[in-house]
Amino acid sequence: MDHTYDEKQGEVTFVLESKYYREEHLTQAAYVFAKQASAFMGKTAAGYEVTLKSKTPADREALRRLAGEFLNELISEERRFETFRENKKIIELIVTQALYSARQTPEQEAEAARITREMDPIAEKLIARIRAEEKVA
Amino acid sequence: MTPKTKSKSKKPAAAPAPDKAAVPAYSFDAKSFTLIADCDAKADSLEVIRSAAYVLTDRAYAQLSDGPQGTVRVRLQLKDGTPEALKALQTTFGDELATQRIRHQIARNNVSIREYIVEQAIHLAQQPAQGAPPPQAPAEPELTEAQRKEIERLIAEVEDEIRAMAPAKAAQDPLRISATWEETHAPKKGD
Numbered sequence: 001m002d003h004t005y006d007e008k009q010g011e012v013t014f015v016l017e018s019k020y021y022r023e024e025h026l027t028q029a030a031y032v033f034a035k036q037a038s039a040f041m042g043k044t045a046a047g048y049e050v051t052l053k054s055k056t057p058a059d060r061e062a063l064r065r066l067a068g069e070f071l072n073e074l075i076s077e078e079r080r081f082e083t084f085r086e087n088k089k090i091i092e093l094i095v096t097q098a099l100y101s102a103r104q105t106p107e108q109e110a111e112a113a114r115i116t117r118e119m120d121p122i123a124e125k126l127i128a129r130i131r132a133e134e135k136v137a
Numbered sequence: 138m139t140p141k142t143k144s145k146s147k148k149p150a151a152a153p154a155p156d157k158a159a160v161p162a163y164s165f166d167a168k169s170f171t172l173i174a175d176c177d178a179k180a181d182s183l184e185v186i187r188s189a190a191y192v193l194t195d196r197a198y199a200q201l202s203d204g205p206q207g208t209v210r211v212r213l214q215l216k217d218g219t220p221e222a223l224k225a226l227q228t229t230f231g232d233e234l235a236t237q238r239i240r241h242q243i244a245r246n247n248v249s250i251r252e253y254i255v256e257q258a259i260h261l262a263q264q265p266a267q268g269a270p271p272p273q274a275p276a277e278p279e280l281t282e283a284q285r286k287e288i289e290r291l292i293a294e295v296e297d298e299i300r301a302m303a304p305a306k307a308a309q310d311p312l313r314i315s316a317t318w319e320e321t322h323a324p325k326k327g328d
Contacts, residue, residue, distance in 0.1 A: 001171065001200060001214050020183070020201040020209075068198025068214060075199055079191050082184055086244065090255045097259045 005063050010054040012063040016074070018047035025077035026050065032073055037066055161234065162208070163227050170218025172197075172226050174211045175204040181238055186211060188237040189230060197226060 004013040016026070026048060030039035033052070040051040052066055084091070104112070159180040164173045176186045190199040190211050197213040204210030213230065215222055280288070313321060 001169065001198065001212055014200075016200075017202050019203065020187075064214075065216070068216065071198050071200050072194040075187060075191050075194060075201075078187055082187075086248070089252050093252075093255055093259055097263065100263070 001064075001067070003064065003067050005060050007058075007060055007063070010056075010058045010063070011051055012054075012067045013049065013051045014067055014071075015044060015046070016048045016050060020078075021047065021074055022078070022081070023048070025074055025081070028077050029070055029073040033066075033070055037070075039070075159234075159238070160231070161211075165223060165227075167220065167223070170215040170220075170223055172213040172215075172223060172230065174213070174227075174230055175208040176211060176234070178207055178209050181234065182241065183209065185234065185237045185241050188241070189233040192233050192237070193226065193230060196222075 002014065006012070026039075026041055030041070033039060035055070037052040037054050040053070042049045050070070052063075052070060054063065054066055058066065159177060161174040161176040164175075165171070166173065178186075186209050187201065190201065190213065193199060193213055197215050200212045200214075202210045202212070211230070213226060215226060310316070
C-alpha cells in the first residue's frame with residue numbers, strides 16, 4: 001500500500017483512482033469514519049487524494065489500520081451500489097406495489113375527510129387549552 | 138471384464154483446461170504482508186474482481202488500482218500477517234475469483250427470470266384486492282329419499298331394456314367385441 005504517514009500529525013494520505021472509486025462513496029465512507037477521523041479529499045489527475053486525520057493519538061500501525069478500514073469501507077460501498085443496481089427493477093416493483101396497496105378508495109378518503117372535519121373544533125380547543133397552560137406555567 | 142479400447146471416444150472426458158488468461162499474476166511484498174494480484178480485466182469484469190476482494194476484507198485491507206498492461210491491480214494487505222497466511226491469501230483469492238466469476242455469470246443469466254418471478258408474485262398478491270371473488274355456482278339441492286328411489290328404479294328399467302335387446306345385438310356381434318367388461322364378466326344368475 002502506497003500510503004504516506006505523518007505520525008506527528010496523526011495523518012495518513014493515499015491516492016485512489018477515479019476509475020475504481022466514486023466520489024459519492026468517498027463522502028459516504030468519510031461519514032462512516034466521522035467519529036474516528038477527519039477526512040480531507042482533493043482531486044488529482046488520476047483520481048483523489050485522501051488524508052485521514054485520526055481524532056485520537058495514533059502511531060504508524062494505528063494509521064495503517066485506519067486507512068485499511070477506510071479502503072475496505074469504500075469497497076463495501078461499491079458492492080452495495082452494484083447490488084442495488086442489479087436489483088433496481090425488483091425494488092421498484094415492490095415499492096410500486098406497496099404504494100398501490102396503500103392507496104385509499106374514494107369512500108375511505110371521504111370518511112377520512114369527515115373525521116378530520118369533526119375533529120377540527122375539538123383539536124383547536126385542546127391546542128388553545130395547552131397554550132393557556134403553557135402561559136400560566 | 139470389457140476389453141480396453143484405444144478409441145479416444147471411450148476415454149472419460151478430460152477436465153477442461155484452466156483458462157490461463159483468467160489467472161492473475163501474483164507478486165508479494167513480504168515486508169508489509171501484501172499480496173499483489175494483477176487481474177486480467179478482459180477475462181473478469183470489475184464487479185467480479187471487486188467482489189473477490191470484498192470477500193477477503195475480513196482478513197485483509199483491499200485496494201484497487203490500474204496494473205500493468207491493462208490489468209486491474211488488487212493489493213491485499215493482511216491485517217495481521219504471517220508468511221503462511223500470505224500464501225493462503227493468494228490461494229483463497231484465486232478460488233474466490235473463480236467463484237465470483239460463476240456467481241456473476243449465473244446472476245446475469247437469471248436476471249430476467251428473477252424479475253419475472255417477483256412480478257408474478259406481486260401480480261398474484263394483487264388479485265384479491267382488485268375485485269370481488271367470482272360468483273360461485275349455486276349449490277345443487279339435495280335429493281329426497283323418494284326422488285333417489287325413483288331415479289334408481291328408472292335406471293334399473295333402462296338396464297333391463299338393454300339386457301332384453303342383448304340377443305339381437307349378439308347376432309350382429311358374435312364375438313362380443315363391443316360388450317363391456319361388466320357384461321362379459323358378470324356372475325351368472327346360477328352362481
